[in-house]
Amino acid sequence: MVQVDLIDIWDQRAAEGWNAYVRAHAGGTPFHLTHWGRAIQGAYGYETPYLRARRGQDIAGVLPLTHVRSALFGKSFISNAFAVYGGPLAEDAEAHAALDAAAWSLAQKAGVPTLEYRNRQRLRPDWPAKAETYVTFRRPLYEREDDNLKAIPRKQRAEVRRSLTFDLETLVDRNVDRHFAVYAESVRNLGTPVFPKRWFAAILDAFGEDADILTVAKDGRPLSSVLSLYFNGEVAPYYGGGVADARTWRANDHMYWKLMLHAAARGCTLFDFGRSKVGTGAAAFKKNWGFEPEPLVYEYRLADGHTMPDLNPLNPKYRLMTEVWSRLPLPVANTFGPLIARGLA
Incomplete structure (x- = not known):
């Protein structure tokens, strides 16, 4: 019983x-x-x-x-x-x-x-x-750097290689302030309220060595940053984003490539690129890396x-809110965003 x-x-x-x-x-x-x-x-x-x-x-x-x-x-x-x-x-x-x-x-x-x-x-x-709103993206990671690079389709592989020609710095640590500054600007630009900084700190505190932050910087300025979780040989880049200049320097491409290498060095054998909404740019970006979508139910x-x-931002009910939010000054978005985001669970 x-x-x-x-x-x-x-x-x-x-x-x-x-x-x-x-x-x-x-x-x-x-x-x-x-x-x-x-x-x-x-x-x-x-x-x-x-x-x-x-x-x-x-x-x-x-x-x-x-x-x-x-x-x-x-x-x-x-x-x-x-x-x-x-x-x-x-x-x-x-x-x-x-x-x-x-x-x-x-x-x-x-x-x-x-x-x-x-x-x-x-x-x-x-x-x-x-069963038709969200998909997730998962595929193996390999021990050898060359095998991981070959697993990326040709066009995206070229973007990764281009990012390596820039003098970009990769930082792996637990600096919540630096991560929050990048992530908050990224989600504001997408029209989404940001979670409170204490949420990211709480995750790092709870997971200990099974969570970290990887940040890509140019001339000392952070361009992209991702907070990742590690579980049973898998790495999940969970909260990631980049500032507007990240595109110029291919910082997001650089970030996820460096995370693959970092996770493989930790012994991870699977990369969980996480959830995206069907038909969005985020989903297309992940497919470009060689990941096939798996429906979530x-x-x-x-x-x-x-x-x-239906709290999907693509819901027409929230579309005007999303457009307005993306134009808010960052200090305003960072002040009021966490009050809203706590309900976007």
């Missing part, structure tokens, strides 16, 4: 058992770890109910949840918030069903109308789902009378 309980993600013993299960499960991701929940609590103060299914003393499944509360976008339980992947990890259908039931019970008690799982595959055929259990949320 499967029993479900809540763990305290700050309890060392419980967290170690949970994380060992996640790392051993074929569907585990860094967003299933207690690290992610700790970062969310530290940066946003959201509740993070982490549900554990057990048979006796053995873990039979886990489901990390975040209780997102936004005056603009409503309330929801998400697995997992601010993440591209999530959903339950379990041994069998019985454990899956027990976690589903426990999660929906929590949602009902909290008056939350939406339960969202962010999966790479369809898990609940009877739930409403979005986001599944929802909804209270009566509620529909699937």
Whole structure:
């Protein structure tokens, strides 16, 4: 018989058992770890109910949840918030069903109308789902530099080689201030509110050596920067961007190439280029690197009378907001952006 309980993600013993299960499960991701929940609590103060299914003393499944509360976008339980992947990890259908039931019970008690799982595959055929909005991009990394270069299609390989002709500096560290300055300008230019600086600091604090920042600079000026996560031999460049001049110096091309080499040197064998919206420039950029898109399936259990949320910036409802935001002075965008972004989970 499967029993479900809540763990305290700050309890060392419980967290170690949970994380060992996640790392051993074929569907585990860094967003299933207690690290992610700790970062969310530290940066946003959201509740993070982490549900554990057990048979006796053995873990039979886990489901990390975040209780997102936004005056603009409503309330929801998400697995997992601010993440591209999530959903339950379990041994069998019985454990899956027990976690589903426990999660929906929590949602009902909290008056939350939406339960969202962010999966790479369809898990609940009877739930409403979005399977045509997002894709992810993953492919192998190789030990030898030349093999990684050959894996890049000819046109993009030429851009990488051109970037190497410029006198660009690569910095790998944990400098949040420098990363935030670059990333904030990048997302403002795209018309997107920036997350608070404390969010990036919280991620680095929670993941320790399994997270870092790689920045490309020219004559001492940062041009592009990316915060990456490392998990089970995979590297995930998660928050990355560049200033306007990054294009001139091919700094973004340089950044991702240098990250591939850095990750390979760390022993990574897979590069997870992450989520992009179908039909966007970001998706095309990743395909140019030789990555093939894989559909993501986001599944929802909804209270009566509620529909699937649609916070996609390509939604016509938000298009005018995006255009206006991209023209805001950077200090204004950086002041008000984090207040909005906390609800864009």
